[in-house]
Amino acid sequence: MTTSQPLNELDWTDLAGRTLACCADIAACTEEPGQITRTFLCAPMHDAHARLDRWAASLGLQTHEDAAGNWRATRRSDRPNARTLVIGSHLDSVPNAGAYDGVLGVVLGVALLDALKDTRLPYHVELVGFSEEEGVRFSVPFIGSRALIGNAGELMTVTDAQGKSVAQAITEYGLDVAQLADAQLKADVLGYLEMHIEQGPVLEAEDRSLGLVNAIAGQSRLNLTFTGKANHAGTTPMYLRRDALTGASAFVLAVENLAKSTPGLVATVGSLKPLPGAGNVIPGEVQLTLDIRHARDEVRLGALDQLLTIAGQIAEERGLTFAHELRMEEHATPMDPALTALLGEALAAEGQVATPMVSGAGHDAMLVGQVWPATMLFLRSPGGLSHHPDEAVREEDVEAALRVGTRFLKLLAAQEEAR
Ligand SMILES: [Zn+2]
Incomplete structure (x- = not known):
């Protein structure tokens, strides 16, 4: 040699x-x-x-x-x-x-x-x-x-x-x-x-x-929104709430779980904004971001599909609506x-x-x-x-x-x- x-x-x-x-x-x-x-x-x-x-x-x-x-x-x-x-x-x-x-x-x-x-x-x-x-x-x-x-x-x-x-x-x-x-x-x-x-x-x-x-790595960046109903934190019992932030929180953990169990996948919710954002109001809307990257496009796109499905399920279970917008995609x-x-x-x-x-x-x-x-x-x-x-x-x-x-x-x- x-x-x-x-x-x-x-x-x-x-x-x-x-x-x-x-x-x-x-x-x-x-x-x-x-x-x-x-x-x-x-x-x-x-x-x-x-x-x-x-x-x-x-x-x-x-x-x-x-x-x-x-x-x-x-x-x-x-x-x-x-x-x-x-x-x-x-x-x-x-x-x-x-x-x-x-x-x-x-x-x-x-x-x-x-x-x-x-x-x-x-x-x-x-x-x-x-x-x-x-x-x-x-x-x-x-x-x-x-x-x-x-x-x-x-x-x-x-x-x-x-x-x-x-x-x-x-x-x-x-x-x-x-x-x-x-x-x-x-x-x-x-x-x-x-x-x-x-x-x-x-x-x-x-x-x-x-x-x-x-x-x-290729990457996708999205804006996501969970929408529920803002209401009084004292008078609304737990079973009558449509809390957008608890739904968004479940989604954040689902993102982490999927990324941890998929070799090479990195996924991040870097921004999370509950509205109206007051201590005594149930969050009626949450705007969040998702950044997801992988060396293979099919893995990234498959994971993204899966996460959007999970987000829809979380929303349905909690009486929320869910919407997403693709901001950027690089192969x-x-x-x-x-x-x-x-x-x-x-x-x-x-x-x-x-x-x-x-x-x-x-x-x-x-x-x-x-x-x-x-x-x-x-x-x-x-x-x-x-x-x-x-x-x-x-x-x-x-x-x-x-x-x-x-x-x-x-x-x-x-x-x-x-x-
Ligand atoms: Zn550089």
Whole structure:
């Protein structure tokens, strides 16, 4: 097995240190002094790009900002008819964010090309720092990755809270919206790699540095309403009540039961609003939400059907009515089996556990995975914490990701060479 041979003598600790230093450098590019807030097309994004440019230029990469505000860096292969590997993640953030969500994946991409700066690769590499993934400014996520796959044109008229359109925001940022079509990567793409912090507690609980992602969960979000009759809490005997909240409570526990007994299913009632909401009034109406996710669409949709049936039964038994409204639905995105198996091989060769896991959160790989083979590598999130200033990553895990990523790019090179 060639895969068990040690990688060349590289100072991995130094490279991990430089990766984290670059993330800290980019964290200083913010709209809000004292915290990290970097939304789509904000002026400080230029500074973030400039900091990436510095490292990329030292490796001889060609960089530019495309018309959607994505940071792009290209390494060309000398092989005729070479295909392209895309490595990406996002550079925008939620308000008052941590320093690693998204950013780490982009910086790791640069660091991998640093590790391989003296190694010939039989494929081109396109590094992408997506301009928009979080959906903060325009309430629409993935604008950067949509532009890369040529799917952002219809979003140009969407407006932000100030009434400014995406097209206007692009112009104000200093880019030419007429060039949007050029943001689309028109290349023979062999695959897409995204490295991202887990943003959850699983890797830490299992004492693992890294995780191999084999699917991004699909999700459904609904608004639900149980309606009964509001009445006096003192004068209405128990047998004459139509209490919407006791019905809703039975439903909340049914959601938990079904999710606990269905492998891989997560389901959450995150909001529950009894009306009129007074201490001495029987709740006449309850509005609640349901968020349900699974790696396989048929499992999620089957569970959702079951829960809606249960809700109807609870309502009937208690003299209530029940209504629901679907707010959002995203299909599950399986990662590419071949590319994911190769990443698993790289993990195993570096002594890491290669048991696959599902991403419960959405990522750019969902969009990119629609058109190109995609795979994802997770890094442990200490405390499972993300979208928070205390979001962290361990240096040893960054080092492990660099070793595995480098190994993966070499395995991919051997595979491309044999084509
Ligand atoms: Zn992210």
